[in-house]
Amino acid sequence: MSSRVTNARAALLSLALLAAFLGAWEFSARSGGSGGGAALDPEYAALLGAAAAQGGQTGFPMPSEIAARLWELVRDPFYIAGPNDQGIGIQLAYSLARVAAGFLLAAAVAIPLGFLIGMSPLLSAALNPFIQVLRPVSPLAWMPLALYTIKDSSISSIFVIFICSVWPMLLNTAFGVSSTRKEWLNVARTLEAGRLKTAWKVILPAAAPTILTGMRISIGIAWLVIVAAEMLVGGTGIGYWVWNQWNNLSLADIVIAILLIGIVGLLLDRLLGVLARAVAWAE
Amino acid sequence: MSNAYVSVEGIARRYPGATIFEDLWFSVNRGEFVCLVGHSGCGKTTVLNILAGLEAPSDGVVIVDGQEISGPSLDRAVIFQGHALMPWMTAEQNVAFALSCRHPSWPKAKLREAAQAALEKVGLGHAAQKKPAQLSGGMKQRVGIARALAIAPKMLLMDEPFSALDALTRGALQEEVSRLVTEADQTAFMITHDVDEAILLADRILLMTNGPDARLAEVVVNTLPRPRDRANLHHMPGYHELRDHILDFLITRSRTLAGKQPAGWDPKAVPEVRPAAPQITPPPPRAAA
Numbered sequence: 001m002s003s004r005v006t007n008a009r010a011a012l013l014s015l016a017l018l019a020a021f022l023g024a025w026e027f028s029a030r031s032g033g034s035g036g037g038a039a040l041d042p043e044y045a046a047l048l049g050a051a052a053a054q055g056g057q058t059g060f061p062m063p064s065e066i067a068a069r070l071w072e073l074v075r076d077p078f079y080i081a082g083p084n085d086q087g088i089g090i091q092l093a094y095s096l097a098r099v100a101a102g103f104l105l106a107a108a109v110a111i112p113l114g115f116l117i118g119m120s121p122l123l124s125a126a127l128n129p130f131i132q133v134l135r136p137v138s139p140l141a142w143m144p145l146a147l148y149t150i151k152d153s154s155i156s157s158i159f160v161i162f163i164c165s166v167w168p169m170l171l172n173t174a175f176g177v178s179s180t181r182k183e184w185l186n187v188a189r190t191l192e193a194g195r196l197k198t199a200w201k202v203i204l205p206a207a208a209p210t211i212l213t214g215m216r217i218s219i220g221i222a223w224l225v226i227v228a229a230e231m232l233v234g235g236t237g238i239g240y241w242v243w244n245q246w247n248n249l250s251l252a253d254i255v256i257a258i259l260l261i262g263i264v265g266l267l268l269d270r271l272l273g274v275l276a277r278a279v280a281w282a283e
Numbered sequence: 284m285s286n287a288y289v290s291v292e293g294i295a296r297r298y299p300g301a302t303i304f305e306d307l308w309f310s311v312n313r314g315e316f317v318c319l320v321g322h323s324g325c326g327k328t329t330v331l332n333i334l335a336g337l338e339a340p341s342d343g344v345v346i347v348d349g350q351e352i353s354g355p356s357l358d359r360a361v362i363f364q365g366h367a368l369m370p371w372m373t374a375e376q377n378v379a380f381a382l383s384c385r386h387p388s389w390p391k392a393k394l395r396e397a398a399q400a401a402l403e404k405v406g407l408g409h410a411a412q413k414k415p416a417q418l419s420g421g422m423k424q425r426v427g428i429a430r431a432l433a434i435a436p437k438m439l440l441m442d443e444p445f446s447a448l449d450a451l452t453r454g455a456l457q458e459e460v461s462r463l464v465t466e467a468d469q470t471a472f473m474i475t476h477d478v479d480e481a482i483l484l485a486d487r488i489l490l491m492t493n494g495p496d497a498r499l500a501e502v503v504v505n506t507l508p509r510p511r512d513r514a515n516l517h518h519m520p521g522y523h524e525l526r527d528h529i530l531d532f533l534i535t536r537s538r539t540l541a542g543k544q545p546a547g548w549d550p551k552a553v554p555e556v557r558p559a560a561p562q563i564t565p566p567p568p569r570a571a572a
Contacts, residue, residue, distance in 0.1 A: 183367040186337055190355040191384040191434070201380060205371045281371035282416040 022063045029062040061252035069252040070259075084244065086236070088256075092264060094236040098154070098229075099222045099268075102161025106218065110166045111211060114173025115199065118207070124174060131170065139164035139225050143232055153233035160229045165218035172214025176207030208279035216272040223265045288313045288438060288470050289334065293550070294343035296329045303329060304497040305342065306550040309489055311438070316464060316471045318481040320529065321491030322537060327474045328364075331442045334472060335361050348437070357385055360436035362444045366423040368415040374402060374426045375411040378433050385434040401433035402426065405459060421452035425459070432463060439464065441473040445480065454513050457483055465510065478529050482522065483511055490532050493541040499553050500540050503529060506560045521559030528558035 061069075077089025117124045139160045146156035180203050188198040230239025238257060245253035287310035295305035303326040311317045321327050332338040334345060336355035344351045347359070368377050378398035383389065389397075402411050405425040415423050424444060431439060444460075445453040461484055464471050475481050481488045488503040507519050516522060 181367075183363055183365055184369060186361070187363070187367050187369075189337060190335055190357075190359070190361045191381050192355060192357050193380075193384045197384070202369065205369070208371075279371075281414070283370050 026062050026064060029060050061255065066252045066255050069250075070256050073253075073256060083235075088238075088241065088260065091236060091238045091241040092260060095226050095230060095238040096264070098158050098237065099161055099219070099226050102158045103165050103219055103222050105158070106162045106166040107169055107215065109162075110169035110214075111173050114170045114211075114214075115177050115203070117170070117174040118177025118180075119199075119203075121178075124178070131167070135167045135171075140228055140232065143229065147233070153235055157226065157229040157233050157237070161222045161226055164225045165222045168217040168221065169211070169214040172217070173207065173211045176210025176214075177203055179210075180206040205279070205281070209276060209281070212272065212276035212279055216269060216276060219268050219272055220265065223261075223268055227261060286312045288315075288348060289472070290346040291330075291334070292344050292346060294330070294333055294340035294345065296326055296333075296338075297341040302496050303494050304491070307343070307499055308551045309499060309502070309553070311470060311472055313470055314468045315486045316469075316473070316484050317487050317489060318485035319472070319474050319489045319491065320476060320478070320481050320533070321497065322476070322493050322533065325491045325494040325497035325537075327491065328442055331361075331440055331472070331474050335359055335440050337361075357434055358437040360431035360434055360439055362424075362427050362431045362439065362441040364442045364444065364446060366415065366420075366427040368423055368426055368430075370415050373412050373414055374407060374418065374429075375399060377415075377426055378402060378430045381430045381434050397433065401429040404432070404463070405429045419452075420448050421456060424448060424456060428456075428460065428463070432467070432469075437470060439469050439471040439473075441471065443474050443476070446475075446477070453477075453480075458513055460484065461511070476533075478526055478533070479513075479516070481505075481529065482507065482525055483513060483516055488529065490529070490537070493537050496541070498544075498550065500536070501532065502553050502555045504555055504557045504560075506557050519559075525559035528556065 073088045077087040077092075079087040080090065117127055142163050143156060143160055146159045147153065150156050150159060184202050184206060185198070188202045193201065226237065227239035227242065230237035231243045234240050234243070238261060242254055242257045245251075245257065289311040291307060291309050293305075294307045296303040297305065303324075307330065309317075319327055319330060329338060333340050336352050336359065346352075347356075368374075369380070372380060375395060375398045378401050379394040382394050382397050382401075386394070399408065399411055402408055405428055407422060407425050407429065410418060410422060410426075415426070418426065424447075427444070441460075445456050448456065457480055463469070464484070471484075473481075473484065482505060485505050488505060489499055490501045490503060491497050492500045503525070505525065507516075507521060507525065511519070
């Protein structure tokens with residue numbers, strides 16, 4: 001009861017803060033935006049067009065302009081009008097597809113490998129130095145090597161996603177597996193459950209919540225990295241779109257992209273959260 | 284000792300610089316209930332783990348059914364101190380998991396049916412679909428018992444199975460185990476430090492001295508007639524002599540005997556005493572008028 005009241009009040013406060021922020025933004029953009037083009041030679045302005053004539057200083061977009069632009073983009077998100085002009089939905093779909101491919105590939109490698117590392121102290125100690133050195137490397141540092149060897153920009157960005165999402169899943173899986181309760185393993189041993197059966201029926205469910213936590217961290221990192229990777233390799237995707245709109249100097253589009261990236265990231269995290277709840281267990 | 288199902292022959296547990304126990308010899312006969320009593324640190328749990336095959340002794344062997352054991356076996360089911368149920372499985376799934384190890388060829392439906400039956404035997408038919416987190420401590424341990432008994436082991440090993448329970452629940456479970464073990468003529472070995480529990484359940488009670496260098500000091504034969512029940516146990520003739528004897532051992536002699544080997548001590552033939560036997564106990568002296 002009291003928590004519902006608090007939730008309602010928190011939501012109200014959130015809305016108020018948002019309104020205040022947008023209001024202040026709108027107000028300051030309106031009052032500061034004018035006056036830049038007054039000193040320009042009108043002939044020069046006519047030659048270059050209004051925007052360029054202001055010396056590249058388009059005013060920072062107002063929330064109302066951004067809302068109008070957002071409506072424009074969202075009304076037809078999946079149009080394709082040429083390689084450089086595709087709907088925002090298509091760009092997001094490209095990015096999501098790359099993240100999904102890299103992430104699933106990483107899961108397919110990291111979870112079985114993490115399982116082995118978690119079960120074998122020897123393997124764990126032997127692989128630990130490699131993992132510790134490679135883990136802190138920015139995934140983008142791999143990009144030149146990927147481009148050189150793979151020779152395909154799209155697959156290279158998938159590889160970068162793979163590299164950045166493999167570590168949290170690997171380490172969490174290994175940790176979850178190695179911290180399986182001894183008593184559960186003893187139960188399996190006294191029941192003469194085979195290795196495979198023990199792994200599948202005891203260790204995997206015991207480690208599943210920890211593994212899911214790793215996957216949740218990974219998908220968050222992957223979604224961060226895909227924007228940067230697509231800015232580098234170009235072509236398609238929301239990261240490329242952001243960079244393209246920067247080159248077009250359409251700041252409203254960039255603000256919109258930031259908003260959409262945030263929302264998609266939130267949804268990805270929630271999706272993994274639902275999965276985590278499905279495998280959670282309580283003592 | 285032709286009837287011995289388990290024969291423990293000179294097992295020891297040593298760590299560098301310390302011997303927990305050594306030269307431990309005893310046997311458990313078919314259909315017999317043996318309790319091992321001793322203070323913490325004398326290696327009781329290690330003895331049980333060695334019998335279960337979960338640990339290997341530093342020295343000595345354990346012969347089960349004429350064969351030296353080399354690892355755990357479905358024939359020796361363990362009821363663990365913590366219930367050791369898998370929290371992600373329902374009660375029924377926990378029992379069915381054990382059954383599926385015993386009977387790999389059984390279809391799912393048959394496993395579920397047998398698991399349900401095993402749970403009904405311990406009075407938990409109604410809780411089959413509950414996860415351990417939804418069960419009380421006593422109910423969890425009941426599921427543990429059902430899991431151990433469902434696979435029809437030749438021997439039941441119990442490591443202080445009721446020590447984490449409150450007194451009331453513990454009493455109910457002791458009677459339950461007593462009933463189930465008697466019904467099935469189950470060979471059983473249990474570790475406890477509850478004297479009444481040992482008297483209620485055991486045919487023989489093994490007394491260990493304190494560690495380190497613990498050894499088996501005495502075997503107390505429980506001559507109290509069966510069936511015993513908790514309500515009347517302390518009215519049975521001989522009960523108090525038996526209880527006093529074990530308590531005396533736990534309070535003083537487990538300490539005074541520790542680490543010392545009496546002259547002529549033979550670890551293979553530990554003295555047997557029958558404190559509750561009527562021919563040994565003199566009639567209690569009446570207060571002189």
